[in-house]
Amino acid sequence: MSIIAAALPVRRWRNPSALPGFGLTLGFTLFYLSAIVLVPLAALIIRPWEIGWSGFWDILSDVRVQHALRLSFGASLIAAAINTVFGAMVAWVLVRYRFPGRGLLDALVDLPFALPTAVAGIALSALYAPNGWLGRPLAEFGIRIGYTPYGVLIALIFIGLPFVVRTLQPVLAEFGRDAEEAAATLGATRLQTMRRVVLPALVPSILTGTALSFARAVGEYGSVIFIAGNLPGISEIAPLLIIIKLNENDYAGASAIGVIMLAASFAMLLALNLLQSWSASRQ
């Protein structure tokens, strides 16, 4: 038996490598990944089955839950759209123009990544609350941002901006001026060149930035809750509702909303992978 086995060409399940450590790193990686990420996520995905489909739908058809989900997804979409426009502009300015303070501006773009969300949250609240730095002058014009859905929007713009800039910046830096020069020699105006040559080439990376910004905004909690005012049915976001339900010991309700948010995360991850392969196939 062993002679036959030795004589047969062995089909290895991985390509041979001269380097050591495969078993060790594979074991540690899989153990750590399972213990920290996969098993706890499975606990969330399985949980709603205890109450069945009908129980699951009952929770999600609740008016308060529906409103919170609509606000989280709607405000994130609007924030991502705003960040796409301004993020693309900032990336263009940072890559193409030279001006004093450019390095500082470049470093500041990462501020939302570095500043803890709770700090951003109370700062935005101090700015936009009705008696805040900007809130008071705005109130004189009858504009209210703090403690309204617009407050949610402001916070989501804050945390989402770097994603668009940082996705677009390297692509723009690499994108040579050859095509633009060719368009110019063929008589295209600057505006035509931008619309027909530059923009189409950047679309995949712009959309990737938009998707990343949206994905981050949907689940955002810390920077939103201080400025939102959290009025049920008006400015209450879905992640906050999960916490409220947990505090009421309503595990089923919390996990039902959690599963929806997780499904949205998976969908965004899939969309991002598709975007990635699309932009790779275009290069």
Added chain:
Amino acid sequence: MSPRFVSPTADHWTTRFGLTALSLAFIGLFLVLPLIVVFGEALNDGLKPVWAAIEEPDALAAIRLTIVAAAISVPLNAAFGVAGAWLVTKFDFPGKGLLVTFIDLPFSVSPVVSGLIYVLVFGLQGWLGPYLSAHDIHIIFALPGIVLATIFVTFPFVARELIPLMNEQGRDEEEAAVSLGASGLSIFWRVTLPNIKWGLLYGVLLCNARAMGEFGAVSVVSGHIRGLTDTMPLHIEVLYNDYQYQAAFAVAMLLALLALVTLALKTFLEWRYADEIAATHHH
């Protein structure tokens, strides 16, 4: 008047000026102003009340807990990042793409969901709840839960920096070392680590900033026991909801300083060691 050469790919100076001004205004209003508010509100009455807020026992306990949680979770994630990057970049095996997607997964999960999953595993009504309470083991509303939630949200930082870096560096140097009879451990210490040290430091820096500033995930598992399970961001929330604005901004200022130091170090590493950090590598 002699005709002056105008590059066909340069924007008109009005466009350049307008876009630059608009970018500066947008970044100033949305990113810089909140940062100024933190310092302004904290230092409103000078440094004395800032010290008083930081020296207060609950604040000191929160600072200690934040440091302890980061001191446990950051090294663990760094070890995982190195092992995972070694596995993914030094060996070829089926399922590698899926593994990398799973490693990135925590980035797209809402912080609140990240905390929720551990409540569903370790909480009183969770999978292991009855067993844990029978044996008097506290995970949720205690340090282990806070550490787990912190590990989850900072899970991909080091791996995500090291994988592209080590992919680009290839396997030649390590394979040469093997052929010369070096052991696995000495290859890692003497060949790989010197090549990746700045990338590793870069990943650890970002991982630490997020670990110390995490709010949503930790908020779910902490239980908000003052002086015991409140981290710095949670302590800020408690103070703010208690209308102790000045004290809240004093603690927030500490975290804002941490963010600024992180940004400065990050910018320095990107500038000084651009070739040895994946984030600044664009080919």
